[in-house]
Amino acid sequence: xxxxxxxxxSFGLGAxxxxxxxxxxxxxxxxxxxxxxxxxxxxxxxxxTIGKMILRLLPVSSGSITFQGEDVSTHTGKALKAYYxxxxxxxxxxxxSYNPIFTVDHALDLVRREYLGDLSGQEWRRRLTSVLETxxxxxxxxxxxxxHQLSGGQLQRxxxxxxxxxxxxxxxxxxxxxxxxxxxxxxxxxxxxxxxTRGLGILFITHDLSLGNYISDRTVILRHGAVVExxxxxxxxxxxxxxxxxxxxxxxxxxxxRWGAAPEQQAPPVPGGSAPGRQAPGTPGATTTAVPPxxxxxxxxxxxxxxxxxxxxxxxxxxxxxxxxxxx
Numbered sequence: 001x002x003x004x005x006x007x008x009x010s011f012g013l014g015a016x017x018x019x020x021x022x023x024x025x026x027x028x029x030x031x032x033x034x035x036x037x038x039x040x041x042x043x044x045x046x047x048x049t050i051g052k053m054i055l056r057l058l059p060v061s062s063g064s065i066t067f068q069g070e071d072v073s074t075h076t077g078k079a080l081k082a083y084y085x086x087x088x089x090x091x092x093x094x095x096x097s098y099n100p101i102f103t104v105d106h107a108l109d110l111v112r113r114e115y116l117g118d119l120s121g122q123e124w125r126r127r128l129t130s131v132l133e134t135x136x137x138x139x140x141x142x143x144x145x146x147x148h149q150l151s152g153g154q155l156q157r158x159x160x161x162x163x164x165x166x167x168x169x170x171x172x173x174x175x176x177x178x179x180x181x182x183x184x185x186x187x188x189x190x191x192x193x194x195x196x197t198r199g200l201g202i203l204f205i206t207h208d209l210s211l212g213n214y215i216s217d218r219t220v221i222l223r224h225g226a227v228v229e230x231x232x233x234x235x236x237x238x239x240x241x242x243x244x245x246x247x248x249x250x251x252x253x254x255x256x257x258r259w260g261a262a263p264e265q266q267a268p269p270v271p272g273g274s275a276p277g278r279q280a281p282g283t284p285g286a287t288t289t290a291v292p293p294x295x296x297x298x299x300x301x302x303x304x305x306x307x308x309x310x311x312x313x314x315x316x317x318x319x320x321x322x323x324x325x326x327x328x
Contacts, residue, residue: 153184
């Protein structure tokens with residue numbers, strides 16, 4: 001469905017852009033229909049930058065992003081509008097997505113005006129009611145209300161509903177529950193799970209490992225803009241092999257252990273360039289034609305200031321890839 005191939009993004013620094021900062025470093029991944037892939041990393045790791053490039057809010061510096069076989073970077077005009085019919089994003093702060101001087105209906109009416117103008121009033125109301133029921137919202141409780149009259153969870157679900165009004169195939173969910181309280185988070189997570197069963201592909205961007213573990217089929221760990229570990233979620237969390245992944249997991253507070261008292265989880269070392277196992281296919285130096293089940297492939301490099309030749313991820317067990325530690 002959606003595929004990133006060797007995607008990098010650099011930003012100019014200084015008054016005249018004489019220096020550059022590599023925010024995303026040669027990332028490749030795929031998301032299949034009906035699959036949730038969690039993109040996990042600390043703040044500043046490049047997660048949201050990847051989401052914005054998928055949504056065409058930022059241009060790609062190098063590499064390609066394809067959706068259903070089409071390079072999205074070339075889309076303009078009608079082609080770009082057709083892309084947005086199938087690919088949408090929901091972001092962290094639901095309140096910033098609404099104009100406070102309008103009722104929330106305005107955000108939904110924009111979709112009708114831009115994409116569904118051929119629907120009659122009765123057809124629109126029927127479609128709107130159906131979609132609101134999908135996200136567990138009673139139309140009578142939210143329509144006609146201003147953003148400040150609704151909770152963050154209601155506003156976030158309305159944004160998901162707005163995306164579902166279109167012919168949605170892929171959703172970028174960028175930290176969509178980080179501003180919600182605990183009781184509301186599970187409702188939104190379960191909604192995403194329900195959408196997955198309907199065939200929707202979802203890139204779930206988060207810094208919260210527990211949320212990624214709860215909802216995702218596959219996990220990609222990002223550090224300094226590059227992938228350091230990836231694979232089936234059960235393998236990445238059950239047998240973390242990169243030092244950075246283990247550091248993230250060890251930082252999660254435990255109910256019956258003092259902070260920092262939990263022993264570090266042991267895992268097989270992955271020395272730079274000499275780890276046993278197969279290299280991820282599709283990368284320089286790959287020695288196997290085997291393809292991971294979901295086709296996830298990524299590479300990393302040491303420098304964040306200039307792209308160059310990267311070391312291939314190593315498959316340390318079936319469907320579990322790790323970057324050589326000298327490169328992560």
